[in-house]
Amino acid sequence: MVKVLHTSDIHLEKQLLNSTYPSEYAVSRRNELWETTKRILDYSKINQVDLVLIAGDLFESEYFLLGELYRLYDLFSRYESLRILILTGNHDSFSKNSIYKQLQAPKNVYLLCSDRIQYIEFQDLKTRVYGIGWMKDSYSEIKVSNIDLDHNYINILMLHGNLTSTDKDYMYFDINSLNKTDFDYIALGHIHSFMDLAENIAYSGSPEPLDFGEQGEKGFIIIDVNKGACIKNFIPFSKRKFTTHTYAFDENSNEEEFIHEILNISNDKDFFRIYLNGVISAELSIKLDYILKSLMDSFYYVEFINNTYIEQYRKSMDQDPYLNEFSKYINNLNIDDSIKERALKKGLSMIIGDSCVNVK
Incomplete structure (x- = not known):
């Protein structure tokens, strides 16, 4: 039996330029990606992992x-008891100008960088780890059938790509073909969410989320791999989460109730986006901006998306036939409810305060 830690898509030094949160949070997030990389190595050492598999996109090329590569290799070299295997992905490909070519990896680090099938053998573990890496910007569908495996070894395959045929430029592979292979475990990267595809096939997902598009638990997989069988265990491990909530106001909503509900979901660790929808009283709307800002110390980071209406204007809209037709038209559109609310507000020129209040 071989004990394996499977991770991928860490994206060290990703700039997070398109994130909605301010630049100081992006800087902290980049540092936290390094911290989590070290925590993964610490976990591997403490739990006596035999092989650490990084299935692509370890960093942003x-x-x-070169200074970051020195830092990375210095970190890896401190865990000389661990055998760390790196598959190149689309963001850290082994291209002509790859940073990988400028520095010799530590003895405990193994690079799978060829876009032709290759393997690294660990005789003491009776294990071979195969991989198809990235060497250029895009690949069409790849075939992994008809690979001649020595069944005296535990055989593991690492791939970085898509299961969706519409994204064939990202090394598309067919799940049915993977299922027909004789690999004891197939470690996938590129998708940032954990996906358990078969007893012996999985995406680990990213160990840390990068923005609000990456919600849910993030972590890595621990696998006990045997010949012909494996036992997988997903380990939640991220330092922070990105989470979205909705608070629906109505005519009876009051300040105390709202504050109580928001504080009930708050913490000083994660990133929050909270949509405020529905009808709000004129009295509460006047206080709302102040209330939102007063909640800042209860969160590490929060952004409020204010889609509320003042009660009297909602009634006017219901009573005025022209406004009522406009409301019906917007509500019949096949778009997200929060976008409908914002469209209605803009159309009526009744935006209350900032549509998006960013709070620390």
Whole structure:
């Protein structure tokens, strides 16, 4: 039996330029990606992991300079009892100008960088780890059938790509074909969420989320791999989460109730986006901006998306036939409810305060 830790898509030095949160949070988030990489190694050492598999996109090539590679290899070299295998992905490909080519990896680090099938053998573990890495910007569908495996070994495959045929430029592979292979475990990367596809096939997902598009638990997989069988265990591990909530106001909503509900979901660890929808009283709307800002110390980071209506204007809209037709038209559109609310507010020129209040 071989004990394996499977992770991927850490994206060290990702700049997070398109994130909605301010730049100081992006800087902290980049540092936390390094911290989590070290925590993964600590976990592996403490739990006597035999092989650490990083299934692509360990870092962002565009921003990962020689100094960062020295830092990374120095970190890896401190865990000489661990065997760390890196598969190149689309963000850290082994291209002509790859930073990987500028520095010799530590003895305990193994690079799977060829876009032709290759393997690294660990005789003491009776294990071979195969991989198809990235060497350029895009790949069409790849075939992994007809690989001649030695069944005296535990055989593991690492891939970085998509199961969706519409994204064939990202090394598309067919799940049915993977299922027909004789690999004891197939470690996938590229998708940032954990996906358990078969007894012996999984995406680990990213160990840390990067923005509000990456919600849910993030972590890695621990696998006990045997010949012909494996036992997987997903380990939640992220330092922070991104989470979205909705609070629906009505005519009876009051300040105390609202504050209580928001504080009930708050913490000083995660990123929150809270949509405020529905009808709000004129009295409460006047206080709302102050209330939102007063909640800032209860969160690490929160952004409020204010889609509320003042009660009297909702009634006017219901009573005026022209406004009522406009309301019906917007509500019949096939778009997200929060976008409908914002469209109605803008159309009526009744935006109350900032539509998005960013609070620390």
